[in-house]
Amino acid sequence: MVQIPKTPALPSPVAPSRSVPTSADVARLAGVSRATVSYVLNNTSAVRISEPTRRRVHEAAKELGYVPHAAARSLRAGHSRMVLIPAPTFPVGPLYSRFLADLQSALGVLDYTVVQYGTGGPHGDEAARAWAELRPVAVLVPGSGLGPCGVAVLKRSGARAVVTLGPETIEGAHALLMDHDVVGHTAGSHLYDRGRRRIGVVVPQEPGLEAFSAPRLDGVRQSLRGTDATLTELPLAYEEQAAARLAARWRSLGLDAVFTYNDEYAMLLMRALQDEGIRIPEETAVIGADDLMLGRLLRPRLTTVRLQLPSGQELAELVDRAVRKPGTEPETHKVLGATVLHRESS
16 A cells, blocks of 8 residues: 655744834824824923823824834933832832832833843942943932942933932932931830830841841940940841740840831741740830831730831932933932831830
8 A cells, every 4th residue: 555645734824913003003093193192102291282182192002002112212302211220139128119119100100111120140330330231311229339430330321310229428329318227226215215224136137138237226226325224236037946046045135125127027026035925015125117017916016116218209309300400419318217106015
């Protein structure tokens, strides 16, 4: 029997891709000029466009799936609308996450695109070279590490605004000063005023938190200077076993109060102390920081230091001001405040 070889199957024809919609398509559908489409979609304030016309343009763009070309818009404007925020190299909690979300929303209203840059790779001034490759119009740098050379690299690449959020000013950059000693000072003063004299301060062992834990510790030390109170540093890893080991020797330390760096460490340590039968606040008063909702759900409810950060809108307006007037002198604002919310744990 002779077998007839099968004819190999031909590949299925590829469906022709739809052409990418253009601003001309949007203009035809909306019944307006291409210039009007550009004014509307670029939020141009110099030209008055009626609200019905704006609505028609947005509806046409949505129907066609049209998205403005960011690179082309940057060429026309002479700069991009990208604001780059390097991801912090330290562990962040809910407080910082809420602040960042608020900031991104406020920048979006001002027609900026926020891009968060990952933490992998170089840091400090070397990282600034990698950020500069993206040609952002502004860079917001959390924490420390960036120096004057990095600021200069960013500005030479077209960044009109470099804003740092940290404990010190950097030459050439706008600065939002967040000096965390005020957090420790507020906590230490509260404990002292409540009659506590043998005060422990948790010092987190997580890498990257030194920039915050060191000034908070120093703030407690400043609040107790010249008084009859003593301060004991308590290194602590964010682990149940580490907290249990510290709680097991708590009574030998003779402490009657503890500032736990933040609310998360407070929850970790409070549970371990209660497991050891240590009564809070009768034997040991506890105060955290950040005012997380979980602290209000603890029993006893957690006393905490509420941090007062700038609103996202205030920071977005600073960025916009600096972008529009890049030649002005850098602004410096002290933005971190702190107040105690007294509850049952102290």
